Amino acid sequence: xxxxxxxxxxxxxxxxxxxxxIFAGSGLYTFSYAEGLSYLSDDPRxxxxxxxxxxxxxxxxxASHHARATCNDCHxxxxxIGKYTAKAVHGWRHSKxxxxxxxxxxxxxxxxxxxxxxxxxxxxxxxxxSHLADDDCIRCHSAVGxxxxx
Amino acid sequence: MAVAIVSAxxxxxxxxxxxxxxxxxxxxxHDVLRLAPIDETTVDPKxxxxxxxxxxxxxxxxxxxxxxxxGGSENIQKxxxxxxxxxxxxxxxxxxxxxxxxxxxxxxxxxxxxERVTKKTQPGACLQCHASNLVAYRKAGLEGGAPxxxxxxxxxxxxxxxxxxxxxxxxxIPYDDATKTVDHPIACLDCHDPATLAVRVTRPGFLAGIxxxxxxxxxxxxxxxxxxxxxxxRARDYDPNQDASRQELRSMVCGQCHVEYYFKGExxxxxxxxxxxxxxxxxxxxxxxxxxxxxxxxxxxxxxxxAQHPEFEMxxxxxxxxxxxxxxxCHMPYKREGALKFSDHHVRSPLLEPARSCQICHPYPEQEIxxxxxxxxxxxxxxxxxxxxxxxxxxxALKRAKDSGVSDTDLEPARKLQRQAQFRADxxxxxxxxxFHAPQESARILAEAIDFARQGQIALLQTTKK
Numbered sequence: 214x215x216x217x218x219x220x221x222x223x224x225x226x227x228x229x230x231x232x233x234x235i236f237a238g239s240g241l242y243t244f245s246y247a248e249g250l251s252y253l254s255d256d257p258r259x260x261x262x263x264x265x266x267x268x269x270x271x272x273x274x275x276a277s278h279h280a281r282a283t284c285n286d287c288h289x290x291x292x293x294i295g296k297y298t299a300k301a302v303h304g305w306r307h308s309k310x311x312x313x314x315x316x317x318x319x320x321x322x323x324x325x326x327x328x329x330x331x332x333x334x335x336x337x338x339x340x341x342x343s344h345l346a347d348d349d350c351i352r353c354h355s356a357v358g359x360x361x362x363x
Numbered sequence: 364m365a366v367a368i369v370s371a372x373x374x375x376x377x378x379x380x381x382x383x384x385x386x387x388x389x390x391x392x393h394d395v396l397r398l399a400p401i402d403e404t405t406v407d408p409k410x411x412x413x414x415x416x417x418x419x420x421x422x423x424x425x426x427x428x429x430x431x432x433x434g435g436s437e438n439i440q441k442x443x444x445x446x447x448x449x450x451x452x453x454x455x456x457x458x459x460x461x462x463x464x465x466x467x468x469x470x471x472x473x474x475x476x477x478e479r480v481t482k483k484t485q486p487g488a489c490l491q492c493h494a495s496n497l498v499a500y501r502k503a504g505l506e507g508g509a510p511x512x513x514x515x516x517x518x519x520x521x522x523x524x525x526x527x528x529x530x531x532x533x534x535x536i537p538y539d540d541a542t543k544t545v546d547h548p549i550a551c552l553d554c555h556d557p558a559t560l561a562v563r564v565t566r567p568g569f570l571a572g573i574x575x576x577x578x579x580x581x582x583x584x585x586x587x588x589x590x591x592x593x594x595x596x597r598a599r600d601y602d603p604n605q606d607a608s609r610q611e612l613r614s615m616v617c618g619q620c621h622v623e624y625y626f627k628g629e630x631x632x633x634x635x636x637x638x639x640x641x642x643x644x645x646x647x648x649x650x651x652x653x654x655x656x657x658x659x660x661x662x663x664x665x666x667x668x669x670a671q672h673p674e675f676e677m678x679x680x681x682x683x684x685x686x687x688x689x690x691x692x693c694h695m696p697y698k699r700e701g702a703l704k705f706s707d708h709h710v711r712s713p714l715l716e717p718a719r720s721c722q723i724c725h726p727y728p729e730q731e732i733x734x735x736x737x738x739x740x741x742x743x744x745x746x747x748x749x750x751x752x753x754x755x756x757x758x759x760a761l762k763r764a765k766d767s768g769v770s771d772t773d774l775e776p777a778r779k780l781q782r783q784a785q786f787r788a789d790x791x792x793x794x795x796x797x798x799f800h801a802p803q804e805s806a807r808i809l810a811e812a813i814d815f816a817r818q819g820q821i822a823l824l825q826t827t828k829k
Contacts, residue, residue, distance in 0.1 A: 225364045232370035239374055243381040264391050264702045312383050318699060319722050355726075362724035 252304055253297075257283045263311045265320060272360035287333045287358060288326065299329065327351075390702040401557045403514055403522070406495050411551040415560075417700065421708035422551075425466035431714045433740050433797035438462045438473065447751045450758055451785060454661025456483045457669060464672075467710055470494070471548040480538060486631035487541025488534035491568055492620035494545035495553050496533075500567075503529030503544070516558070517565060518604045530567040535630045554616045562612040564603050566619035572635025573615070577601035581640030585684035586611055613689035618675030621690075621795070625655060641676040643790045643808050647783065656782070663761035664771070665778035670789040677794050681801035688724075696720045736799055743791065743798025746809040750788040753816035757781050760823045773826045780819030787812035 222230065244250075251259040261270045273279055278287075289299040303326075310316035322330070334350040335342070342350075351358070399413040412419025428437050441461045442448050452458040460478035464470075474480060474493040490496055501513055504525035511521025533541045556563050564570065577589045577600070584590065588606040603615050623646055627634040636649035647668070650656070656666035678684050683693070691706060696719040698707040713720035717732045725732055761777055787808045791798065798805035 225367070228364065229366040229370070232367040232374070236370040236374040236377065239377045239381070243377050243384065246381065247384045263387065264704070265699075267704075311387065312380070314701065318719060321722075321726065 252300065255283060255285045257285075260284045263307070265307075265311060269359045273358060274360075276360040277357050282337075282358075287330050290329055290332070291336065299326075387702045390700075401551075403501075403517055403552070403557055404498055405557060406498050406547055406550060406552055408495075408547065408550040411555075411557075415551075417698075417703070417705055418551075418708045421698070423468070424709040425468040425711070427466060427709070427711070429711065429715055431712050432737060433744065434712060434795055435463065438465050438469075445751070447755050450662070450755050451751065451789070452669070453758075455658040455669065459483075467549055469548070471542075471545070475542060485538040486534060486626060487536045487538055488626045488631045488633040489538050490533060490541045490545065491530070491566055491633050493548070494542070495547040495550040496545050497526065497552055497565055499544035500529035500533060501525040503532045505529075507532055516556070518556070518563060523570075526565070527567050531630065531632060534626070534632050549620075553619075562609060562616055564612065564615050564619055568624060568633040568635055569615070569619040569622070570603070572622070572637045573603055573618075574600045575635075575638040576641065579638055579640055581642075581645065583641075583679070585679055585687070610687065610689055613691040614675070614678070614684070617690040617694070621672055621674035623671050623673040623676055623790075625650070625657070627653070627655075641679045642804075643673075643676075643787055646673075646676070647786055660758065660781070663758050663778060663781055664765060664774065665761065665781040665785075667782050668786040668789075670786060670793045673790060673794050674796065674800060677796065677800040677804065679801075680804035683800070692723075693720045696723070739799050739802045740797040743802065743805050743809070746806060746813075747788065747791055747797075750784070750809045750812035750816070751792070753813045754781070754784050754788050757784060757816040757819040757823075760820050764823050764826060769823075769826055774823075777819040777822045777826070780815045780822065784812045784815035784819065787815070 248259070248262055251262065257270060257273070260266050273284070285296075288303075289296045331348050331350060335348060338350075342348075356362075395414060397414045399410050401411055401414070405411065408419060408422060412422075429435055430437055439462065441463060442458070448461060449458050452461070456479040459482055462473075462477065465473055470493045474489060479485070480489070497517060498513070501509075501517075501522070504527070505511075505513065507528050509521070509525040509528040511519070511525060513525075515522045515525075517523070517526065533544065551557075553565055554562055564573075573589075576583065577592055582590075586607070588603070588608060588611055589601060592601045592606050603612065607615060622635055624633055624635050626632065636646045636653075639645035639648050650668055655668075657669040658667065659665070660667050674690075678690065693713040694710050695706045695708060696713070696716070697704050698719065707719070714733060714736060717729045721732045722729070757777065758781060761774065761781060764774060764777070791805050791809055791812075794800065794805075
């Protein structure tokens, strides 16, 4: 007689498998419900998913850089690792802030992120302005990205 | 087993996150749920609050009593704070009681209690700016034979006719009778159309004043709809509710009351003296042409003026107005709850919350922003002190000259100069920003005040020598 068919897992194993399945399923669903994939893209509309940056987005549509640069052109580095590291760091900080509602208003850029923006100014305009000692471009050109303050 | 428990807990976390994301999405989809009907007769803000709880909650907080360096909402007696005021206002109700005004919530009770009203007889005209009075005005208008019915849209020809007729009637009757027709301080209906919630202006005095301003030739670059009306056919009068942009209305609703005004003629019709423009000397010219004075000064015999609270006029001279910044941008800054954004209806000084009011445009630390504002206000206060001292010196000199028997004819030039000096000093003192709304204009006005007062003293010296 053949040996009785045995479950490949014991009861505990089955429970673990189902739990992991539920976790993975609900996690994936929440990720998709929260439009998680959009954050991996370069589409500026992803940045207003949470509505906090609505003013920056609206302002950008009226600003001089609108035709040439989107959010990611200025706000993340342009090497593969740098880009997704920055996206991960920003993503964690923003989603934590929006979920817990514990951020400073109006929102303000952090010094390290301001550095990224400056480097991106130089990425396009470097040839023209490399002789300038000070690369704090947006101190004066504050309206080029998000338009004039309202 | 342990794996199962951990993944179950993780799933709980994921579902909580799902709930949070879902809440935020719901907030973004709709923020208004109309729970109670409102129309042109709904005076009680509580009824509006059922559908607009965030705005209503913030509105209720105007009971808060907070202080800034030069302002605030404690009802301190200014006459004790600055004894010069007793001399400046000698012979007038403001020398009896001149308390700091408190928040919007107190506007009606403060007016009923002030000794300027309880010890002196005042007309119903005072009520235009201290109560939610649209329904009271319209009822009075309808009783007087105005067309239409109470539920007509206020801005319809019928509604406006009712409003104007009732306004004229209630201005003329005694305050004690007029105040019985109202129950609430300023409320939702006074600034919002109940059908669309759009911002609107409703005060008959303002509507007449801004029409007159539009007809003048004074440049008003900060009110572009007036400039464009002037360039048009002028087939009808300028009407802010038809012509002004939403951004202009976000200042005009405040300018309905935070202005210079007077009670014109026997009928005590509340009037904004804007037909020459909004600057202090243009307003003064209106009063001179009308032969108007608020009272005859007890010490000097000069026919003098009391400035009210010309915030709209001073804001009009400043850089913020010129840059398109409305009153509401700083005094009712946007507030966020979750994914919802709305105007904070807790109207108050931006100095109490510079992050939401100022940092939107000025990306500097709060302490730096406050220091910049304080620098403007401290400088204005020094000039104001000098102007008040100069005015009081002139009043003293006039009194001595009068007592020593100098004729009215000889006193007249110096009395005229007192009127000019005093009105200018008061224009800045009574204005609620200590110069901030228009720093250079404030300095100009105070410099003129000092100049006129000292010129008056010189004029008297020459009289006495004769």
